[in-house]
Amino acid sequence: MVLDDLGDSLKSTLKKIANAVHIDSKLIKDVVRDIQRALLQADVNVKLVLELSKKIEKRALEEKPPAGMSGREHVIRIVYEELVNILGDSRELPIKKQVIMMVGLYGQGKTTTCGKLAAYFKKKGLRPALVAGDIHRPAAYEQLKQIANQVKVPFYGDKKSKDAVKVVKEGLNKFKKTSDVIIVDTSGRHKLEADLIDEMKEIFKATKPDEKLLVMDAAVGQQAGPQAKAFNDTVNITGIVLTKLDGTAKGGGALSAAAEVGAPIVFIGTGEHATDFEKFDPAGFISRLLGMGDIKALLEKAEESLKGKDAEKTAKRIMSGKFTLHDMYDQMDMLSGMGSLKKVAEMLPGGFPGKGKIKDEDMDSTENKLQKFKIIMDSMTNEEMNDPSIIRSSRIKRIARGAGVENRNVKELLKYYNMMKRTMKGLSGNRKMRKNLMKQLNFGK
Ligand SMILES: Nc1nc2c(ncn2[C@@H]2O[C@H](COP(=O)(O)OP(=O)(O)O)[C@@H](O)[C@H]2O)c(=O)[nH]1
Numbered sequence: 408m409v410l411d412d413l414g415d416s417l418k419s420t421l422k423k424i425a426n427a428v429h430i431d432s433k434l435i436k437d438v439v440r441d442i443q444r445a446l447l448q449a450d451v452n453v454k455l456v457l458e459l460s461k462k463i464e465k466r467a468l469e470e471k472p473p474a475g476m477s478g479r480e481h482v483i484r485i486v487y488e489e490l491v492n493i494l495g496d497s498r499e500l501p502i503k504k505q506v507i508m509m510v511g512l513y514g515q516g517k518t519t520t521c522g523k524l525a526a527y528f529k530k531k532g533l534r535p536a537l538v539a540g541d542i543h544r545p546a547a548y549e550q551l552k553q554i555a556n557q558v559k560v561p562f563y564g565d566k567k568s569k570d571a572v573k574v575v576k577e578g579l580n581k582f583k584k585t586s587d588v589i590i591v592d593t594s595g596r597h598k599l600e601a602d603l604i605d606e607m608k609e610i611f612k613a614t615k616p617d618e619k620l621l622v623m624d625a626a627v628g629q630q631a632g633p634q635a636k637a638f639n640d641t642v643n644i645t646g647i648v649l650t651k652l653d654g655t656a657k658g659g660g661a662l663s664a665a666a667e668v669g670a671p672i673v674f675i676g677t678g679e680h681a682t683d684f685e686k687f688d689p690a691g692f693i694s695r696l697l698g699m700g701d702i703k704a705l706l707e708k709a710e711e712s713l714k715g716k717d718a719e720k721t722a723k724r725i726m727s728g729k730f731t732l733h734d735m736y737d738q739m740d741m742l743s744g745m746g747s748l749k750k751v752a753e754m755l756p757g758g759f760p761g762k763g764k765i766k767d768e769d770m771d772s773t774e775n776k777l778q779k780f781k782i783i784m785d786s787m788t789n790e791e792m793n794d795p796s797i798i799r800s801s802r803i804k805r806i807a808r809g810a811g812v813e814n815r816n817v818k819e820l821l822k823y824y825n826m827m828k829r830t831m832k833g834l835s836g837n838r839k840m841r842k843n844l845m846k847q848l849n850f851g852k
């Protein structure tokens with residue numbers, strides 16, 4: 408789906424490495440040429456392609472593989488790392504009160520993305536609102552209003568006004584007290600014209616937005632770079648949203664533009680609906696693009712199933728005494744089958760916290776509860792998942808709102824987490840218990 412062609416050619420290049428008898432300079436040169444061709448075909452900027460391929464070649468020829476890593480694995484890792492590097496750092500929009508200004512040319516997906524962002528923040532428990540700053544086309548007002556209705560968030564606009572700055576100011580005033588995340592849509596043109604830049608500057612001055620998001624169609628091609636740069640010069644872009652990644656086999660132009668501006672890609676759009684929206688993580692994106700999972704499996708001839716390995720990793724981390732909500736989430740996924748859930752429950756001193764020894768009829772309600780816990784965790788931020796101790800009353804309220812549950816459910820989850828954490832800590836100190844648990848879960852069989 409996303410950048411299919413590029414993914415396919417890069418994957419076959421990596422397979423070439425994985426299947427090579429010798430890793431020598433001829434193979435490396437071959438591989439670098441393949442990568443160049445693949446990237447250029449996907450519209451990645453020529454200069455960027457040359458820089459990247461030079462780096463890959465130099466590192467692959469000069470660096471020795473670290474202990475325990477084969478030459479093949481090492482070269483694949485270098486290709487992967489350098490591709491992740493051009494996408495820049497990963498960044499997550501903060502879950503807090505803020506004003507977000509959307510910019511971009513006409514038809515790139517700004518208005519649609521306003522709705523997607525509103526739905527995203529709503530799910531995180533904040534109260535978003537949409538402001539129609541695109542006053543040039545009457546249809547733009549209707550479109551945003553309709554989107555606001557769809558995702559059920561308040562909307563402000565003035566169909567008759569000819570003054571975008573005034574409308575935006577009125578919108579901010581209206582939502583100042585009742586909303587947390589005010590998302591301001593702006594108008595685009597077919598190309599960057601002086602009056603558009605002026606209007607953008609005025610809105611920028613009037614709103615003092617915390618975030619300035621550039622919305623860019625992934626199919627935009629080579630002209631994406633100069634375009635993004637012009638927007639960045641005007642409002643200082645804090646993040647990029649790449650849209651229509653569902654529809655394009657290319658997308659390299661937009662990726663180059665992101666590299667050129669140096670602003671992180673924060674979200675990608677993969678369809679027309681409010682839910683067709685994903686947080687962007689460069690490492691995850693490139694792994695998927697390269698099919699790193701397949702490549703890894705190819706490299707390690709070992710026949711362990713991926714799920715088993717994930718489970719083992721999670722178990723090891725848990726045993727090490729570190730236990731975050733991410734671990735608990737993974738663990739719940741791992742244990743979704745009743746059988747294994749029961750096994751673990753029986754291993755825990757006293758069964759599940761708050762209950763006596765687990766009975767069969769209790770298992771159903773436990774499964775339901777875990778399901779609810781997962782929904783609650785989906786409304787948390789990464790930061791909260793990593794360090795649940797920061798979750799105090801205002802955050803609890805926000806999370807509950809996002810998950811559509813009561814505050815007490817969130818508190819219950821935190822209580823459960825704390826008990827699990829204590830239990831895990833106890834387990835990690837008890838070697839016999841640890842061995843037993845590993846055996847019960849059938850790891851490393
Ligand atoms: N397939 C697909 N279409 C999208 C996506 N984002 C926006 N669109 C469509 O692109 C068109 C232009 O979007 P719009 O939000 O009006 O662009 P704007 O002019 O920048 O506000 C609309 O038909 C949207 O439905 C996306 O991620 N995938």
Ligand SMILES: [Mg+2]
Pocket residue numbers: 514517518519541547592593594
């Ligand atoms: Mg629009």
